[in-house]
Amino acid sequence: MRSFASLSALCCVLPSVAAVTIAAINGNAYISPLKGESVSGVEGLVTAIGEDGFYLRSSTPDSDDATSESIYVYGSSAVSNVTVGDVITLSGKVTEYRSQTAYLYLTEIxxxxSIVIKSSGSDVIPVVIGKERSPPTEVYSGLDTGDVYAVPNNVSQISVANPVLKPELYAMDFWESLSGELVSLTDLTIITKPNQYGDVFVRGNWDVSGLNEHGGLTMTANDSNPEAIKIGTPLDGTSNRDDSKVGDTVEDVIGVVQWKFGQYMVLPLTALNVTSSNNTAATPSTLVAKGTCNSLSIGSYNVENLAPTSSNVNKIADHIANYLHGPAVMCLQEIQDDSGPTDDGIVSANLTLSTLADLISAAGGPTYSFTEIPPLDNADGGQPGGNIRVAYLYNPSIVRLRNENIGSATDSTEVLPSAELTYNPGLIDPTNEAWDESRKPLAAAWETLDGKNKFFTVNVHLSSKGGGSSLQGDLRPPVNGAVEKRLAQATVVANFITTLLETSPNAKILATGDFNEFSFVEPLKSLVENSGLREVDDIVGIPYTERYTYIYDSNHQQLDHMFISRGMARNVKVEHVHVNTWVNYDESGSDHDPSVGVFDVCQVPVGGEGVCKGKKKGVRRV
Structure with missing residues (x-):
C-alpha cells in the first residue's frame, strides 16, 4: 500500500467521525447528515479525475437508490496522487458548497x-442510464405542488426543507441520488443549441415526453422535461464543439453526474463526438395569402435587438420576404433606435425600419411602409441605449391604417363609441405603472384599400423573465421572473380588448407578439379568460409538441403567440417557421422563430361570425 500524509495541513489533526461509507455521508436527502464534520477511513474506487478533484465510488454500496454511492473529493493537490481504478481510503471534511444562494448545494469531501491506496487497476464500470436507472419524465421536485410554474413562486427551498429523495417520482431527486456517480448515456440526440462552452442538453435511451418532430423536447402544461440532461465541460480538458444542431446524434457518453451552474449535468470524460448531423433546414411557410380580405396574412417576429447595422438584418429581411412570403402586416418586436445600443439620446427608428424594408424589397418581398411610436429615452428596458419598441411593417398595396393619427409615447389610445381609436396607431395606457421599464403595446386599426374591411392588431412585447431562477434550483417552485408584472400587463391588454369588443362584439382583433410567457401560465391564462380571445394554435389544432418559437435550457417553448377574437376566427391558418431554432447561433437571425397566419377579415352581417373549430386536436390544418 502507498500512503500520503495530510495534503492540507500536516501539523493539524482534526477530530473525525469513525469510518463511514459514502452512502452514509450523502444520506438520503439533499444535505448531508454529516455536514461540517470530519470523516476518516472513507473507502472507495476512483472513477474519474478532474482538474480540481476526483470522484470516489463506495466499495460497500447499500441497497437504497436514494443514497448516492459516489462523491466528489475536492482538492487539486490530491489529484496527482490517485489514478482511475485505485481503491483508496482517505480522511477529509464533509462540505456543502454552492456559489450562489439560488443554487443547490453540492455535497463533497x-x-x-491520509490517502492510502489499497489497490490499483480495478475495473471502473459506469451505471447505465435507461437500463439500470431511468429518470422520471414530468415532475422536477415534490416541493413544486406538481407545477414548476405554480404561483406564488419560491414558497420553499430545498436547502431548508431538505426533502428525503424519491428518485422514482421526482427527476431532481433522481439526478441528486446519482451525484458524483460515473454513468453511461447511450443512443444520444442533441436537443438544444450549444452554448459558448459547447454545453448541450441531450436525450438518450430512456423514456422521454414532449418529443417533437425535429427531435427536441417541447414543454407543455405541467411537463418541462426534467428527464433531459446537460452535457458539460469534459474532464480531460478538451472542448465540445459549438456548431452542433438540434437533432444531431452523438457517441455514447461516459461521465459523472454533478450539479453545476444551475443544472444537473454529466461531465463527460472527453469531448462529445457528433456521429450524424441533422441537416434538415426550415422550409418556407406553406401559407401563401392572396392579399384579399378573405386571405390576408399577418406575421409576428421578435427580431432580437435589430438596428440598421445589426449583423442579422439581412437574415431577418430574407426570412420575412422568402419564408413568411411578405405578410400584408408584419408585427415586429425588439426594433432598436437608429443608433442601436449607443446611448446618445436618439429614439427614432426610421433608419432601422427603412433599412429593413429596403432589404426585404431587395430580397424579393413587398415594398413596405412602416409605423411606430418612439419611446421616451431609456424608459422601456432592453439593451441599454437601444430603446427597443414594437413596430409595424405593412404593404400599402393591400392595407392601410384607418384614419391614421399617430400618438406619442405618453398618449393613450382609447376606444370611441364608433369602434374607432383616438390614436391610430396608439399605445395602450402607456403611463400605467405596469409598463415601467417595459415596452408598451401598440394598437392599430387597419382596413383594406376599399375601406370596407376593418380589423385591429395589438402588437405586444411583455416584460422579460429576467430575475428568474433555474428550474433545477433551490427555490421551489422556481422563480418565474417578473411573472407578476406580466400578469398586470396582460390585464391592461385584456381590458383594452374587452372595451373594444363591448363597443363592437364582432370586431376582428389579433393580439400578437413576444409575450415572454407560456399559454399554460397565469398571465396568458388571465389574458384569455378576461379578453375572450382564443389562441390560434388551439383553434387550428397544432399539436402541443410543435408549438415552439424559442429554445431555453432543455426545452423547446412558445413565447410568441397569436390570440384572436371570435370575429377573426373564420378560416384562420397559422404556422411557426423554425428558421432560427433549427440552426446554431451563428446561422440564426434571431433567438425567436417568426409566426405567420392567414386570416379572413371580410366584413359579414352581424351575427354571421363563428369560431372555426378546426380538426381534432393533434392535427395541424394548413
Missing part, C-alpha cells in the same frame, strides 16, 4: 488527507 474537502481537504482530503
Amino acid at each position: 474537502t481537504s482530503p488527507s
